[in-house]
Amino acid sequence: MIKVMRFLFLILIGTLTFSCVNHSSEFIPLSVIAKHTNGLEYVGMNSCIECHPQIVASHLQTSHYNTSKPFRFELIEEAFIPNNNLLSFGNGDLIKFTQKERAAFQEGYLNQSENPVFKKSMDLIIGSGNKIGRSFLNWEDTSLFQLQGSHFSPLNQWINSPGYTSALSPMRPIFPRCLECHTTYARPENPSSATQNNRYVKNQIIYGIDCQRCHGEVVKHVNYQRKNRLDTVGKYITRYANFSQDQRISMCALCHSGTGQESSIKSFSFQAGDELTEFISTNYKTPSSNKLDVHANQVGLLMASMCFQKSKKMDCMTCHDPHKTERGMEVKFNNICISCHQGIKHNQNTTLKTPNLSDCISCHMPLENSKTMKLELEKENLQPVKVRSHLIGINPNLTSE
Template structure:
């Protein structure tokens, strides 16, 4: 975090005012650490149970040592103890890569907080939260009780995050013998593909019964696995059918439409009766607002009843 572009922007900015709490966070760098401080008694503080005391001092600070997110949509800082037993997801995040801060999503329940606790800075994280969160943004994370250090883990997502340790496969591939040590992911097994992607992008196992349309749209494997396109593809359709997992998400709408039409166009009975040469994505994968100007395309590919517009909030909210 300390050497990131966001850290430099925040150090120049100096502080951030959280209007929902009437609280100010201050930023500084000391001894190579990015520090965030705030007044412990500041804001609408209330008594809450299960909070972890930080200090009895009137002013408290924490060293922020992790920054999650590519910055394309958002970046959220974390303060995590080296042993991985607890941490804090910061109350504020940077959105759209411009360094402007706003409240981190799903922090509504911390608008009120207990002074002198981890809640002063955001959402407290236990050991399971810490390793689950870091796990999706790293290649290798050690199991407890090993600490989270540069010696025990590989930060950021690399090849082995999905493919596993496959040095022998690379060596044999250079000799023309890659089949002797196969990659961990079977390119011809849709289930294996989906399981790998779902580990971080999440599926039905992460969807609660009272989830909203916006929450469900964030879980792309969940939506895709409900789609007839997936169910009727005999294992041919996976996330990588449309998305190159080794590259950033493409914004070439025409490329996606062409992919849809590669299956639906050859047979007359499969041609869309509403817009046979129109925008498949606009109608069948509606853009669903989430938070802070961020929206996700709902990957439950279907006919949204009653409208051909992505603005059909009623139909989306009615989705199970």
């Protein structure tokens, strides 16, 4: 009997070892693709697939992951409509968008001149285009600049980049804070420089917001879990479950509480688990709702809401799964409202007839005009972008239809 048991045990061990060996031969070897100036090593997101396949697959579809990329013509091909690749300004200046052999360029013409005063290649794309659009960056050697022509997705139209005047203008340098919100990491060329500039090490930029932006150091985690396949507890990895409310919100606030003023500490030093106010001086913790703009300040607005102030543990993850695309998932969001507001009684207000209880959001988190984010869709005519207000509350002008 014991012999049989031992035999079975050996078979079991044998299969386990075999399947492990087999599996390990499919490993994508862990190679470091960039190194933070603080020593943190970044690896490719493909090293997470073997154990977190669903999260990686859904993350690849998110606006976060798609928010920056090296230029690829097929990503912007539909913008090139014959005879429509122009952006003309009030004073007669214009930008022509041209293409050659899957590369694309912006050519600037001063006051209807014959020859362009510049021709710059579109080298990087910032913005997923899922909601508003994309901007294009140009490399001049190791310096990074923003090109004046952007693309507005909803109308498939070339536009003047937000903040530029309606005339041909010099390219704007791209400082680290811009990339801090739109990439995982970008290594400065001269980290010891006292002032921030727009020079980067080109092959040390990790495009898109990937796992490591929000989960930090992963090398030890991957190595450990690969060697200890039967351990179902994640080791050597940041655990959000152990974070305080402030720590959880800080991670999102890094990019969703407005630009703020960077303190003396350099961009990209903030990591998951840190408190944002130690890195960037922002007033998101003492919000005053009338001063906040809806553009990229979901944190401040949420914190000014009664829902946040009167409940103990609310944060962004109460409603959002950061690994998923959730645009248009009204039913999901509505159910979350109802989970805290069961049996609410409307009707204290005479203007309100019977509110549609399957659409809390359109009344209490309406789309609002951004005060700072405006686009020039027609010559010298600025249109505000509509953003989802995170100030959950009662709009005095509400009436049901």
